[in-house]
Amino acid sequence: MQRINAHLHAQKEPPYVMNLDPAVLNVPFTPNIDIRDSVNYKEVMKAYNLGPNGGILTSLNLFATKIDQILTLLEKRTNPDPEKPNTKPVKNILVDTPGQIEVFVWSASGSILLDSLASTFPTVIAYIIDTPRTASTSTFMSNMLYACSILYKTKLPMILVMNKTDVKDAEFAKEWMTDFEAFQAALREEEAMGSFGGTEGVESGLGGGSGYMGSLLNSMSLVLEEFYSHLSMVGVSSMTGAGIGEFFEAVAEKAEEFNRDYKPELERRKKQRNEEKVAHREKELGRLMKDMAVSGEPSSNVEEKPDMDTISNMEDDSEEEEGGMEEDEEDPDSLNSRYKKALEDTEGPRAASGDDHSFTRYLRTSQMNM
Numbered sequence: 001m002q003r004i005n006a007h008l009h010a011q012k013e014p015p016y017v018m019n020l021d022p023a024v025l026n027v028p029f030t031p032n033i034d035i036r037d038s039v040n041y042k043e044v045m046k047a048y049n050l051g052p053n054g055g056i057l058t059s060l061n062l063f064a065t066k067i068d069q070i071l072t073l074l075e076k077r078t079n080p081d082p083e084k085p086n087t088k089p090v091k092n093i094l095v096d097t098p099g100q101i102e103v104f105v106w107s108a109s110g111s112i113l114l115d116s117l118a119s120t121f122p123t124v125i126a127y128i129i130d131t132p133r134t135a136s137t138s139t140f141m142s143n144m145l146y147a148c149s150i151l152y153k154t155k156l157p158m159i160l161v162m163n164k165t166d167v168k169d170a171e172f173a174k175e176w177m178t179d180f181e182a183f184q185a186a187l188r189e190e191e192a193m194g195s196f197g198g199t200e201g202v203e204s205g206l207g208g209g210s211g212y213m214g215s216l217l218n219s220m221s222l223v224l225e226e227f228y229s230h231l232s233m234v235g236v237s238s239m240t241g242a243g244i245g246e247f248f249e250a251v252a253e254k255a256e257e258f259n260r261d262y263k264p265e266l267e268r269r270k271k272q273r274n275e276e277k278v279a280h281r282e283k284e285l286g287r288l289m290k291d292m293a294v295s296g297e298p299s300s301n302v303e304e305k306p307d308m309d310t311i312s313n314m315e316d317d318s319e320e321e322e323g324g325m326e327e328d329e330e331d332p333d334s335l336n337s338r339y340k341k342a343l344e345d346t347e348g349p350r351a352a353s354g355d356d357h358s359f360t361r362y363l364r365t366s367q368m369n370m
Contacts, residue, residue, distance in 0.1 A: 002238070008092055016074065019034045022098075023098070041056070057107055061109045063109070071117075078090050105153050124159060127159070128161045128163050131162045132168045140173065162236070163236055
């Protein structure tokens, strides 16, 4: 970061620098936006009883809540200012992320920060590799798998930066990536030297030692051959500054690739997410309206049960309606004839049976009064 920052300053194009590592004590450059100004890493560890990685992750989560303010500042600095026509807009934004891959790349805050930046600016990932520590086939393959995982997760253009070329030249890595036979030859050479352990296990059929490692690395090299074709690799030295020019040439190429290949995909994914949000919101609103029966219809999930008073009133009303209908439909003469018929029955043979004659007395009394 210090070397590429100094290179841009030497080119009279000062960048806008962000530091996202909350645990670093000192940085050899002056960041414009520093996570340490907003979040106290040690206090986060104490407050939430966390370890180092948990503290970094929680600090990033807290900082990610300010992403809208960050984007506002970046857009303001990268666009011309009408009030300050003499001020040159920023062409390059440098973001220094935490070194822990699992903390930044595979965390929700890291995805929020990367997606937000990529939705506004052409974004390129630079994966820094320590060249002297990648000289063996096993460590080289480990770094390639890390790079593959980052490319898969971020879905952004990537540059492999082989750092410390002043200690060890990075030509061997370029050869291994472009020539499959060269990597196989190096693998066989390391097996012969016993770099993966003794061969006793292989000879006895136990499946350990160089036989296992050699087979695994051979398989991985076949799998990653297609992956290498989509990567740009440059060798640089942060000590001497060698290769920094080639690095920025690769950045310019990847920025064009971003606008050509990646930006349409990001816009498609963004549109899809927005449509899914709208559909989910309408679905929840419809469910809420149904539960509240806003449309005037009773909810299907709740069966309305009238109370007992309402039931009795309904029964009384129904009886009155039925009686009223009968009186309306029946002729008064036929009704009197039915009364007379009932009276004759009570005076006939059934009278000696001892039945109750109260109804008969009621009718006779009524006729007398009439």
